[in-house]
Amino acid sequence: MTITQPDLSVFETVESEVRSYCRSWPAVFDRAQGSRMYDEDGHAYLDFFAGAGSLNYGHNNPVLKRALIDYLERDGVTHGLDMSTSAKRAFLESFQELVLRPRDLPYKVMFPGPTGTNAVEAALKLARKVKGREAIVSFTNAFHGMSLGSLAVTGNAFKRAGAGVPLVHGTPMPFDNYFEGTVPDFLWFERLLEDQGSGLNKPAAVIVETVQGEGGINVARPEWLRALADLCVRQDMLLIVDDIQMGCGRTGAFFSFEEAGVVPDIVTLSKSISGYGLPMSLCLFRPELDIWEPGEHNGTFRGNNPAFVTAAATLETYWSDGSAMEKQTRARGEQVEEALISITEENPDDVREYRGRGLVWGMEFHEKARAGRVAQRAFELGLLIETSGPESEVVKLLPALTITPEELDEGLRIVARAVRETAETV
Template sequence: MTQKTDMNIFAQMESEVRSYCRSFPTVFTKAKGHKMWDEEGKEYIDFFSGAGALNYGHNDPLMKEKLVEYILSDGITHSLDMATTPKAVFLEEFNNTILKPRDLNYKVMFPGPTGTNTVESALKLARKVTGRTDIISFTNGFHGMTIGALSVTGNSFKRKGAGIPLTNTVTMPYDNFVSDELDTLEYLERFLDDGGSGVAIPAAIILETVQGEGGINAARFEWLKKVEAICKRWDILLIVDDVQAGIGRTGTFFSFEQAGIKPDIVCLSKSISGYGLPLALTLIKPEYDIWEPGEHNGTFRGNNHAFITATAALSYWKDDSFENKIAEQSKRIYSFLEDIVAKYPQLEGEVRGRGFMVGVCSAKEGLAGKVAAEAFSRGLIMETAGPNDEVFKLFPALTITDEGLEQGFRIIEESVESAVNPKELVTNA
């Protein structure tokens, strides 16, 4: 009989900073597709997907096969930014399968293995290109946990963790931040136009087309187009942080495709490796690729195992079938959430998001967290988002089956029912 892990080891040895293991208090041991299992053998449907790092699910068969084959052949694992066969193959496939069909022309930078690495490199490059220092970001944006990325992040709790003042950034209201009636970009333009506003022309504007950690806030396509126009008018670089919203999560490979915009710099990480392996890309329009060799580097930017799985993941995008599947299932997910909000007015809920990046915002304090906790007890993993954890969000794997979706829907509805209509405790008189 396999010995079970003593949960106390995490409390005794691991830092108090740990978070997800508090929300999901069990020891996981196995994962496949859209499912996970713990040491007790309990099965969970995964509507969390590694916070968007597992868009293709767990242990995709093709990626696993290619990775194991590569490891057994003694292929290069670590190489900094030296030239390797896996990197060359990935670059070629990425250009042919993703960039060229979308009429996008970018140089590819490997800044380091995480989302915050790509954001840091984007901010640094924008300042180098323009010679300006300030960056405009938006309310409720989340861009990472290192100092530069934190400076353009809205969450006050995360910002406080920096321990120092976060400077050279200006925060502007995101689309619909105040109300549906207020044009937040008219407000932004007024600041840029007026020499007395105290806002200097920035090096860049950075945004997420759908804000993940900030509460599943989806910007309208017209709003995104107007941001791009403002950037062009003022010679400001537009940075789109597609770390969480990209790689199919919002319906298309890049989250900005349907808006018809072409950012100057694009930040990718999380699911770009396909398999959950650390990898990040910074995509740069060629005219802005003015780095000196070694001016921005990192020990683990050449993760060859991730190049192998990332190349295999691109096979999903060879034709339109995968994107069409995402579109069809996205309709079902959104429709399900609209039905839940209508059926349970006690939620005081609002459906948010786009594609497979959606959730329900509840005006009832603490209710979204209760729904997520109830779901976990019933065998479904999902997390909350927003400045007050007011949104329970659905991040299923893009490869999930219709049956898997329906199983998840049933658990979520049961969890909402339990959260809004808790059963009275029966006590003996």
Template sequence: MDLEIFDRMESEVRGYVRSFPVIFNQAKGSVLTDESGKEYIDFFSGAGTLNYGHNNPILKKKLIEYLNTDGVVHGLDMATSAKKYFMETFERVLLKPRKMNYTLQFTGPTGTNAVEAALKLARQVKGRSNVVSFTHGFHGVSGGSLAVTANEKFRDAAGVSLHNTAFMPFDGYIGPDVDTIAYFERMLEDPSSGLDLPAAVIVETVQGEGGVNVASWRWIRELEKLCRKFDMLLIVDDIQVGCGRTGSFFSFEAAGIKPDIITLSKSLSGFGLPMSLVLLKPELDVWKPGQHSGTFRGNNLAFVTAAQALDSYWSDDQFQNETRRKERIVRDWLENIVHSFPEAGFSVRGRGLIQGLVCDATPELANKIAKQAFAHGLVIETSGAQDEVLKILPALTIEDAQLTRGLELIERSVAEVLKQEGKKSKVLKFGA
């Protein structure tokens, strides 16, 4: 596979092509095909952007129909028919059935744009600059978003000091028996703790990039209570784990909370088209006209596919029930791997169709398993502070046979890597 043009012309910053060193030229459903004709099952889904699979036929049909009518493609924040229909559908399918009342702010084109707008708005509303984020949190790589991102790799690339953020321990960070909300509360209560009263708290209910760390429903509810007690806005970043990834459309629904601000992107358009959105309680809408802007905040093609995705998949409970059924398939398979290879010290965590095979005992195993799986025809990535988690992120629409085949490839790759590692260990022991 000739990657010479990429090596010669593209910046060293490129990342995923190093993990998947082939040239893909076709994609359908949960299968990617490279230029040589080799097929790969996709357990990556564009980092969570393709919850409905590649070239979803329902969404593609609607998109082509719209293009054939010469519908508006680029609209800034002007009123268009596509935008009107998206908002009507969003209200009808999502907000009204859930008794949610939010104003919509279109920030496009990517998730970090939504986070930037949410942080800026929270600071305006409260008149305070400090924001609390959490250990292992990831919220984007532009200035404000990067300041609330914990990962050292991303922070080191900033080139400037990252201020106005304090980090608190996420649920389980200090161990299962430590109540990190109580710790956070003590910091807020103590005027000599050094913690400036935050304007807002930003949180992912499941930290994808951070290593598939799952907050309990109790922890999330207690966090909301803390925000109310200390007059802080609660921002839920649902960019990767929203849009059905955890089962329900919004990842926090089972907790029964009402965030002040919600950020959405990735799979919002449903078709891989750039789109991001901020949901804010109406009383927080203190923006002056044009005060926050962006050339590509009106991607009408994304509005068309996003509305169709909502109509096609979220008008009843069938789709989320299917996601939960597939969750059980993945979870059971991963738990079986844990029990089948006890010497590896694996564990499993996740919610919905974001699941992680955790290699805490030997972090480097995760990347070796991912590499071996790719050689067998499975696209899968790792996450976590040390890339110690094999992250399973298939399309929610994946067929059972493809899902099972992908899980088989993971199990095969685990067995092969552990066998190779065992041979190395014996050689080292003999040499010693």
């Protein structure tokens, strides 16, 4: 694909140096629909990024767009803090009827603010308030957000360094298979909890991702998650599952922890909960944990009513028969896995491992810098993919759940080509 160098001058002179994705994809995007984005010159890009998981149902999904336009055209409330509105009521009723009740989940719903890290901060604060303890245990290679509390339970050294202050009251433990099966699960963690001389303060909670997206697509086994849940019960710790990127159907079921059969005490959701890419997040928790005083945790933009509208439309469109969405995602995931098997077999000396669940997959290379070159070549060929892992050593595939089999196959062929062609340049 021949690309004319776009005019990036205003971004380079006015916007902060902190910008990142635009450096990997030097195009000026103008419109998007479904699984494709278009730059201002009309070049099309197949999207295997999906707004970092915020667009599980594609760009400008027509059903969700219609609901949003109708709401705005009738002058529906756009900003309402935590006031009761018809849009919020419609979302809560849909969420209760289509998500919570079918799964026998009794959670109370809190709107802590519009982003994922807002939900994590609320979860950590609530856990500490309930248990009266400060310490939180997280896991190696975890990512939970960019505000200070979330960074304290994030593993990435580069992200943590940006805080500029000590990140306290968080203790990391080994994630599943961190020692590649040579150490029994939770041996170190439980020993520290039981040893009065270990120096580990009794944690209020444990926070975990069932699949570590930013950490390199590290997939926790169901039995590991069940053992963690049991450990939390035995040691009087709350279990927090961060489902911000892996929830809303990304791994197949609506919640990523369903396969393991665990019921977390607290769950955080964001990204695709609005369905349309509009900022929205939820903190869900068992009713007995709802000990907040009115106004004790608030935020100006926690009541994003346009997001409530698209979120309700998303649930009614895609989750009124949740099994259909789940089956489709799993089928698309099998399509991805087959392609990654072929790529691995064709490049046995280059690909270290592929791994994933549902429609989140990663491919790790022996040479860590290779992943970045694959992503760059894929962009040149018209595909948007990013890298993940502590050293950006994993190519990350995160297409929309609504992508067609033909689009998925097209993108996977580009990935295979990018792997081949970057091998030739080494």
